[in-house]
Amino acid sequence: MTSDRRPGRPRSETARRAILSAAMEELQQHGYAALTVEGIAARAGVGKQTIYRWWPSKADVVLDSLLDLAAERITVPDEGSLPADLVAFLTETFEQRGQRPVLIGLMAQALLDPVFATAFRDRFLFGRRAALREILDRAIARGEIAPDVDPELLIDVVYGVLWYRLLLDHAPLDAAAGRQLASLVVRAVR
Amino acid sequence: MTSDRRPGRPRSETARRAILSAAMEELQQHGYAALTVEGIAARAGVGKQTIYRWWPSKADVVLDSLLDLAAERITVPDEGSLPADLVAFLTETFEQRGQRPVLIGLMAQALLDPVFATAFRDRFLFGRRAALREILDRAIARGEIAPDVDPELLIDVVYGVLWYRLLLDHAPLDAAAGRQLASLVVRAVR
Amino acid sequence: MTSDRRPGRPRSETARRAILSAAMEELQQHGYAALTVEGIAARAGVGKQTIYRWWPSKADVVLDSLLDLAAERITVPDEGSLPADLVAFLTETFEQRGQRPVLIGLMAQALLDPVFATAFRDRFLFGRRAALREILDRAIARGEIAPDVDPELLIDVVYGVLWYRLLLDHAPLDAAAGRQLASLVVRAVR
Amino acid sequence: MTSDRRPGRPRSETARRAILSAAMEELQQHGYAALTVEGIAARAGVGKQTIYRWWPSKADVVLDSLLDLAAERITVPDEGSLPADLVAFLTETFEQRGQRPVLIGLMAQALLDPVFATAFRDRFLFGRRAALREILDRAIARGEIAPDVDPELLIDVVYGVLWYRLLLDHAPLDAAAGRQLASLVVRAVR
């Protein structure tokens, strides 16, 4: 067994955390459009180079902040029936108050930068899809979903509505909306 | 009846068209992220001021280009039944090949700039929603949609899936996808 | 006869002067080593790009400042005899108090940057040499300089001593030093 | 008698020599302007700290390299007469081909950094002056120099011409130039 340390001064965990926090604070206060690498560095008390050394863009910093925060929070309910699972999952998912600035900022960046888009999909969005897929797979096993319904389309419907409302901000995004959508989905798969 | 002419040299229609074309060409060639006002002006053979005189931002130029192109193309099918209408509407809507760079660019801008977001919603997105709403209202009148189904949620489902796939680019966006979604919606509203 | 104006907004004379003054002030206060383009721009109330648009480097700004100031000051004495001319020329030339920071800064830059070195030679140093050459040519015509003495070497001697003392700062650089050198040169050319 | 050893690991002579060589190689290849501490360290296979531990700046490294190389080479001729000594000294001194990049780099640094300027003067330039002074003192003892001629000024003349040509690079710097200057000096001191 050998030491897995690389030579040289190790990466500063203090700086890493200061950067992630600073990014979230700047974002919450001034919005994603006003977010700058220089601003993050200044607030974190860190050199710009320390940011560029570890993250290819400011969006990747924000994504890491989000993943750090959301790490523990993905819970897949297992209530025994599709309607119960869906309501539990969607009411929780739809109550992402405060996350809107983060999510639309990341999405904006993903739309402008294909490289980041891949990271965003793989590290964030696809994880959420997998959680929902688990619920649907259990429902399929129980025979709660008609065999001619494509579960991937159902996932698109659920997250489509979520993101569409997140982006347009034209309709409420809360537990009630989650319940309403859950009931529509249940109706559609019979 | 009065002359609506203002004194001075009138706005140049030539310049206007050159700007809209240049914007679309730049966008198609280099993507929205690389679009700059200076680039548009240079390609159009126009001074920057001429752009700023008539549009508040480059996104508004692109939106105008899009609306110019799409002006005639919003047709609301009326086939006599919800399934037929939906299939007609969605197969056409989902076949927007080539429009993706424009649409995701505008959406990115809308996410970053709340002022433009309003313009984008009011001048583009809500128009699309209204078309679908017309179809649904006719179906409701015919009794094809259960009374406890909120048509606005149905619209969110349809455009949610459309935009979600447009943004993520993880699943096909074509006539087949349109038909699949149409059949799911029909199933859900019974 | 046509207007020789180029199209577009003309160069701002105000900005030009503000930049040259700011450069000289910064240089006098903090020295050439601490001179930065950002510092000049900030003090002049000007964007950095306005400096880069017109000067390839900060050294060229300083050189322009120097030439602006020194424009009128090159006077070639004509007293009728080599000793008198030399004393007049050297006492004046050697009394360049306050210019030392400027001159050694420019020389340092010229040593580090061959492109600027050419500009410095052609626009400043060779002009000084030409003035002395005029004096020597008159002396040659009068037969005051032995024919086997190369006037270019004499110029090197005079400016060599000047610059060597400027650079090393090990010996006085004043009117007395000028007189002493003048008498040595006169002695050498007999 | 005590051991002059300090505790701990002794300084690595290997590293010292690698640093001096690397500095000279970088300088000869890319010029002084492109010389960096990081570049020297990388080429020498040495940590940056090892350089900073022993030298205050990169210029001091180069100065040490130069002094290492030039250690043995200062020879003061003693031919019995001023003209012979001067010709011998100047022809040798002026033939410093290959040294130009080193010398102008060090001079540039000295002009920008007063601390290094002192080191450069004391450790390099004044040693050269002393050699010439020895020759002149012998000539004074022999009565070859008129008593009203300041030998320090003569030294300034000689090194002034040398450095002025080194800096401007406008005239040859070779044995012939050395002989020409020697004959002018001899003429001037009669």
Add this chain to the structure above:
DNA sequence: TGTTAAACGAGACGGTACGTCACGTCTTGGA
């Protein structure tokens, strides 16, 4: 048929942030 006034092209302007470079210092494990 000139006068008036706004739009036009060109491009310079004061700014902001970018991503990079090198500085000189600090912090590891190993010699």
Add this chain to the structure above:
DNA sequence: TCCAAGACGTGACGTACCGTCTCGTTTAACA
């Protein structure tokens, strides 16, 4: 204690665009 390695805070670099401004020129309606 020194060494190689390399991360750190710092600060300036030169560039790209922003949105505004100031030129001389063009183009129409009005006088």
